[in-house]
Amino acid sequence: MFGIHQKLERNAIGFVVAIIVVSSIGGFMEIAPLFTIDETVEEAPDMRVYTPLELAGRNIYIREGCYACHSQMIRTLRDEVERYGPYSLAVESKYDHPMLWGSKRTGPDLARIGGKYSDAWHVAHLINPRDVVPESIMPAYRWLAETPLKVNDLSDHLAAQRVVGVPYTDEMIANATADAYGQAMPDGPFAAGVTARYGEATNVRAFDGKPERVSEMDALVAYLQVLGRLTDAAHQQTASTEGAKP
């Protein structure tokens, strides 16, 4: 064995090829099957895509590095399920390019934060976390409420999402900008189109409390309020396992 190696280490190209072959095996064996084995991602017919406003909010979440301190992945452990809610399913992040499971909880998990607090609470918390949670060490994001959301390129965003596999329709892509306005302006002319395209359960509200314009705060709160609410699959899964117990 060491004799073979003495020959190998005299041959640069041979050594390069050996490194590539030996190092490629592990990743190939673990990643490729995740695309081919059907059970990897559960079926969830009610799973919906993010609205343009929620997607824009998700991009703000990414931009500000929220994932560095907040996970979005509840593990299959009793204390996590009791603290945060039903454990996360693979299908729930099926449309997340990239996923935001996170790796650290300096703050709490956010996988099921949607609907737990009011919009007003989120706005106050983002403007200054210590106003609502005195011990918090989260940064304040005051400028979000004053910064208008960039909406003119949302069609490009949805189109790129479709290229990587998210099922946005032509209609959704064409109306992306209008839908962003519509979702944050419940009394405006575009609101009806949002529920028509994304479902009756979609939150259509003035998230930042100011219906006359669309701010980055609107987008981020819209995103936070939909976390864990794109499908009901996780709640059903928990109910069915509980029902199966003798």
Next chain:
Amino acid sequence: MISELTRGERRLALAVLTAVATFGLALAIAGRGDILAVHGGLIMASAVILMFFVIAGFYAPEPGEERLAQYYDTPTKAGVVLAMIWGVIGMGVGDWVAWLLVYPDMTFDAAWASFGRLRPVHTSGVIFGFGGNALIATSFHVLQRTSRARLPDQFSPWFVLVGYNLFCLIAASGYLLGITQSKEYAEPEWYADLWLVVVWVVYFSIYLRTLMRRQEPHIYVANWYYMAFILVVAILHIVNNLAVPISFGSAKSYSAFSGVQDAMTQWWYGHNAVAFFLTAGFLGMMYYYLPKRAGRPVFSYRMSILGFWGITFMYMWAGSHHLHYTALPQWVQTLGMTFSIMLIVPSWMAAANALLTLNGAWHKVRDDATLRFMMLAAVFYGLSTFEGSFMSIRAVNSLSHYTDWTVGHVHAGALGWVALITFGSIYAVVPWVWKRPAMYSNKLVEVHFWLSLAGTLVYVFAMWNSGIIQGLMWRTYNEGGTLAYSFIDSLVAMRPYYIARAIGGLLFVIGAVVGLYNVWMTIREASAERADAPDAPVVPALARSLQAGE
């Protein structure tokens, strides 16, 4: 620097810089109205400034043929200085964000100064800025010595070094502006990723072209590790960064993968960034500078072989231990755990090989802080790889995951292993390439050593405590069967440890500043001596250029 390039290489440099400037201009125009324009402008400005340097030195006399009889160390010199500067910046920002967790309102209400945007400046600054520059600089030095061959030309090493630092600059400035893919340790966006691929291909070609011309029959073990570093990082980088930009005029892209597949790809990348960026390349450093400094041959050839191939094969399976109890299928979690535990064998083989090499030279470890840096690095390497295998066990991970324990583990490796072996190697290589008998001050090396050790210990112990307390508080139940602590209770309990961590980090940063000063003063001494020496006109070069003109 320019005077060391041949006339043809100067023309090539101008052509390449023109191409880069044009690329930057194209990005700036396509990205007008988007934040991409800032980076387009930055790329163009960098290229134009460098063009001025090349043009200013264009008609300087060409280097003579005698250069081919010497190793080409100027890129190594520049890389060492850049590594130390990035080290101070990256570690300084790291300590800054550590204090942010104690005083969260130190953000001046500015977006760029919030934790989420500064944290990747720290991680990329230390991993890519400090670590990457140190790897490039030392790899050029080691490659030439162990092959007994000069680098193939003068231009391509500069292309790699400058191009790589442009990547680092785009990355760090992008985070402050809010440009990130959110993939940990792979945050730079699509255009920066593409640029790094170009730089990396040239880097690999330098390696291969030098090895092809080597005068030693065998490729030395340090080069195996440097090659594994270059090759595998290329594979990881390309696969994990596959993405679709929303347009060529926008910095934003969407990852090709989603959900569970993306999580697996990301942590296959993330853990092997640890393995092949932060371990393999630095083992290359260790296998060269430690035996050299100790004046002892490597303890075991066979352990080198087994350690190398064990690490190259097994690490690539280990990433899924970052995803225990998640929505990732359990068979992948189990595979990841199994290989992570087995990894202790090749890891300890490498650590033991280093420590046993010191047999017969322990008196030098006592007297020479430089060698002691490397010895301690090998010890921390052994400790943190043991801890890593331990934490990958599913039951342990259920407690440690998401807590500061992980942060402590990473820093045991990053401070104790990566930074210490780098400082040791830099203190070994600086007098060597600047042709000085020793560093400017051995006392300051000694000071740096103790600051580093104290800082690392304070940091790691603080994070062990906070992490385990956090993990236990999250899972503690009352007698009534309900959770005993709210999340905010656990956060309040962290405060003393966050203060201790920030102090430990501060000690480490001060050490790095002392190191930078020491390197700087060594260089000044070297240039002062050169300026003293020749009190005569440079006739040979003049005579040669006259001949060339005839």
